[in-house]
Amino acid sequence: MEGERSFSDVCGGRLVLQCRYYSPSCREFCVSCPRLSLRSVTAVTCSVWLAAYGLFILCENSMILSAAIFITLLGLLGYLHFVKIDQETLLIIDSVGIQMTSSYASGKESTNFIEMSKVKDVVINEAIYMQKVIYYLCILLKDPVEPHGISQVVPVFQSAKPRLDCLIEVYRSCQEILAHQQAASASP
Amino acid sequence: MVLKAFFPTCCASADSGLLVGRWVPEQNSAVVLAVLHFPFMPIHVKELLAQVQQASQVGVAVLGTWCHGWQEPNESLGPFLEGLGAIFPHEPWLQLCRERGGILWSCKVTRLQAPAVPDTPREDQVMLIFYDQRKVLLSQLHPPAVLPDHQAGDATASASGLAAVFDTVARSEVLFRSDCFDEGPVRLSHWQSEGVEASILVELAKWASGPVCLLLAGLLSLISAASTCRVFRMWPLSFLGSKLSTCEQLRCRLGHLTLVFSPQKAESPTQLMRKANTLVSVLLDVALGLALLSWLHGKNRIGQLADALIPVADHVAEELQHLLQWLMGVPAGLKMNRALDQVLGRFFLYHIHLWISYIHLMSPFIEHILWHVGLSACLGLTVALSLLSDIIALLTFHIYCFYVYGARLYCLKIYGLSSLWRLFRGKKWNVLRQRVDSCSYDLDQLFIGTLLFTILLFLLPTTALYYLVFTLLRLLVVAVQGLLHLLVDLINSLPLYSLGLRLCRPYRLAAGVKFCVLEHETGRPLRLLMQINPLPYSCVLHTYRLPSCGCHPKHSWGSLCRKLFFGELIYPWRQRGDKQD
């Protein structure tokens, strides 16, 4: 079953949450931000170039123009490759683990897989972020030495910060799978 | 709980047969290692498994049956496969099947011990996870898990989850030795290691490396023994050795070589990696050095360099002279005390004069010195670079002297002024309580204090200016040396081998795994593809960078600025107070 719903992030921008239920034991949630709009790119580029041209007028040195072009290109590449995250995916597989993939605008993907044996729980938590107080979904990792402690907190959907309603959506279905997992591990 | 069946991709197209693999009860997953084709003698199968088991402490067993779609599906096959379950009793018994289409997979799990519940809901919960046997076999998980002790057969119980799978595959390598072309009693299909000839060469290299290592290690031990003998312990030599960066570099290289050629073999993969990295960096270093050497000794470049060097030194000295002349005038319209200005200026000018004569004294020998220095490049580029930095330090010794004089003078002034300023305000520094107390001075104390304060205050700008100028010069030199040291450290500590490995064989260094869901239709088991998640370059650098051996200034920027302001000496000669702490 596929579900695609539209939410908004903490800054008011719109997000799209896609839920894919492959099987009762495997679900995928994919939060995708709007892609980089051509308008903003052109705006930034034009402003930089205009500034460069102004400098060029001041001191007749064509180095500035070439440097400006170079800088804008490099900046755009760097932005697309390292900064702009288009899509964040949370794949949760019963008794295998949780996998978080964030795919950049340039197509580069960085994946982080957490085994289910390490996962203690998935919770929604509050944090002070910049000048806001936001909710965020996070995965609590077991402390290997003592089972009730928490060794680490891994935030999910870190770049696109969805609002509470969206998080609750994800949280519920994660909890279903985790509950099923705990029941199964308890019974044998 | 879901049953996970790890299935090698290379067996997906194999003929029907038995699934040979290991059953991991902890997270109830079946790791299929190979497919054993029909026809076979059960007795042969059993002894093969026995061999494998005692060779590689892994509980290898027949997990179930595998039937591939393009034999005609006859009804007799079903019960026959059931019967096999009786011959090779295993719990649970998998029946993996791939239909004609090639994409329709089905898997059936039966538990003989539970006839009462023929199909409990967890029977149909099967997950097929495909993995690339070769990559999993060769890859090395990061961070490395606890080393499984090789006595117990089920040592992998300690290794959790996927580490267990990796470990199983890695340790059942003997199973993959058997080639599918040789006519054994049983035919297996699994990953085949290709390129046998290359492996022969590797064997030869391994066989040869032992004695070579022994020989070199002996030599190195001799050298190190020589370097640590008493002669070098005596005062001037040891002092120089600690100050000259060349000696540092040589010492460091010696350590590297001893590490590389140490006869005992590395037990853990990290140590192996470390050895490889060191070897590669040494080789690269020497190669660069030789290139430099060839370039230098071609077309009498040394001579040109030597001829160029003396004028440069002269020029530097002259520039300094001009600078001093400027300072002795009214530099930038600053109000300086003329008398003190003249004194300082003459003093420094005399120094420069000494320096120039010194340079001219040794000008005839420069070329030979340079020639010998150039030879040192065959020990590696880093040695040459550190020698260069030492030479720079020697050639700019006068700047260093100026800096020291200026700093001392300025320091004295600053401390005097600060204490006199306290007296001016009628306070004094209480040493016991570490704070400023108010205290009542006598009249004459006050008078003399204020007199000195006034004089020092009016003389401060002059000394401060001299100090500033020479500090800037000194900082310039230090920066150049720092750049050289940075370069040397880069060559020393870059883990080139690991980086190359990451570049060409990404799966060798695994940060973990990632799954992607293959297309899935209802009623069929879920199929996942397990891929190796390579280690990011930053982690590679962080994990494998070699310990750098350089003599850097250890203090931070803030403390550096503080020291500069208070006129304390900075790198490399420290003050006594710094030595203590």
Place this chain on the structure above:
Amino acid sequence: MACRRGGGHGQPTLATLSRVSPGSLSTCRTHTHNICMVSDFFYPNMGGVESHIYQLSQCLIERGHKVIIVTHAYGNRKGIRYLTKGLKVYYLPLKVMYNQSTATTLFHSLPLLRYIFVRERVTIIHSHSSFSAMAHDALFHAKTMGIQTVFTDHSLFGFADVSSVLTNKLLTVSLCDTNHIICVSYTSKENTVLRAALNPEIVSVIPNAVDPTDFTPDPFRRHDSVITIVVVSRLVYRKGTDLLSGIIPELCQKYQNLNFIIGGEGPKRIILEEVRERYQLHDRVRLLGALEHKDVRNVLVQGHIFLNTSLTEAFCMAIVEAASCGLQVVSTRVGGIPEVLPENLIILCEPSVKSLCEGLEKAIFQLNSGTLLTPENIHNIVKTFYTWRNVAERTEKVYDWVSMEAVLPMDKRLDRLISHCGPVTGYIFALLAVFDFVFLVFLRWMTPDSIIDVAVDATGPRGAWTHQCSHSEKGGENNEMSKTR
């Protein structure tokens, strides 16, 4: 600290709350409030204000209100924490300037505070302690946002020197349009009314309280062979440590069976040590150093007489705690101390060594002649005086009154500032208020209230805590951890 009061009061209070009727004692308890306590001083910092805020909040939660606390970050204790009964504490990452009071620019705290007020749907801001810059900021912003404000003043202030003149001016500005002010004693009320030029009608007197169950007498811990005088206070000038350094030798020379136990830390400790050195009193004067709040009782019960030498006090918690432990209290007659205990429990003296020594001798005489009440009696009398329940009820009434008032709109507020705080200051702060308002409008434009998530109530009528709904995302194990990025 968080688990001092075990749960269990919660349900009965809620029950009464549910069947409260308009005709009953509490006149307008028909609706509950969302209260936000703001102060720079809160746990892990220890002191009177801190425990006041904590206990008051706990009792208000019992009575079914929603309470949150906003303070600044202490060390690595940042972000959001939950204490007993889901008392939610925001530790905001603001810079600390001078003894635990944040630096104020009057503006930089607005974005976070506004976000919190909006997401928690706060209806009443209750600031504590005139020394806390954050409290004043919160008052200022709350008025700009049109939220009712209450302020509790815990301290007295003179009128003599320049610094006090300035601080009083600031207090005038900050309180001139605050809806209601709470003082801890009548003296404090008079002081505050004079300092901030207030209408005494809007100043209520609600004393502090102590938890009588924490301070119970234990006569067997004290040795009746010797007389022990206990002093528990910070060793600073304002607490009269210099007087103490005069009293100790006087009495120790007069009475051979007299011991002193002095708990507390501070810059003046050194003079006590000098006195002890000089008069060879190491065996009779014990300096315990800094005390945890939970250890105070164990120290108090070891003594017969409690000595308080403060030079100024709004409401002295220490003497109430001591009396509750069954000690005879000897104290200076300063500030609000005469109002705190009846004459038969306290001996009041002038702030001078001579007078205090006389008072102590009187107490010792009574002790020897056995005319003192037994600790149990004293405890039973004091127990009824000050309870947090009572404080909470009275504070609640204040909230009810305030919630029925109207917050001054911007123009009226400016008029009031200009007319009330003198020409210069008035205009300056009116200008600042306008800036604040503009800044608020800007923030509202940047992040409209509509896109601020409403926080899940931990306490209050729909609190996830009060009806333990563990499936809601607040229940569960995440309530003691938080992160600040």
Place this chain on the structure above:
Amino acid sequence: MMCTQPITNTKEAKWQKVLYERQPFPDNYVDRRFLEELRKNIYARKYQYWAVVFESSVVVQQLCSVCVFVVIWWYMDEGLLAPHWLFGAGLASSLLGYVLFDFIDRGEGRKKSGRTRWADLKSALVFITFTYGFSPVLKTLTESVSTDTIYAMSVFMLLGHLIFFDYGANAAIVSSTLSLNMAIFASVCLASRLPRSLHAFIMVTFAIQIFALWPMLQKKLKACTPRSYVGVTLLFAFSAFGGLLSISAVGAILFALLLISISCLCPFYLIRLQLFKENIHGPWDEAEIKEDLSRFLS
């Protein structure tokens, strides 16, 4: 707002200023006795006009000494005053003052402080030698610094000297050490502008005499023989006025006005403004400790 409170039986119940009893009044009840302990101006002092004028003479003295110093410096800078003359006069006056210093209180002060004549001689020698030794340095010290800078600095320093001088008030900023140091600093600055090093030497010694020794003598005079003190003050003031008059009439007039305003008008205003004083006291004040507790530690 408060009418919501049911105020019951207030007639018989009387409000008490205690916290430990539940009283049948609302929490914000304001009694008649509210603020009855408020006191005003209990520590206010009454001033006598002539007493204040007498006290103000210290300020006049200091102003005059600064003025005299500047005048003398100007004379030397102009070359109208030969250094030997100044040196002789200074030496004579200081010897005279020294004798006077012991004669006034017949040596009690000396006995109290336990300072021997040998110590005096020593410090005198120290002054002389150091000043003489450093005078060439002083001469060349500030030659590269522009004259205006020097003037500005010395004016600033002399003002500081006047501000921080110990006029007998116990305020926080009073620091006799600082004021003396500032005066010496100023004198050194000015001395370094004089034509020859001998001038500088003499200028600095004169500065010490007038800024360090003269106030000590003044204090003693004021303590012991107030009458003569007033006389001396008047004399000094007139001499300063005269000296200034010889340089510039306007400056002299202004200086005279300043002195008059300080010694006559300011006390008048002080006494006038006393009437408007309103100082609030009450139980909330921080009690100050009357008796000195140092006896327990000494």
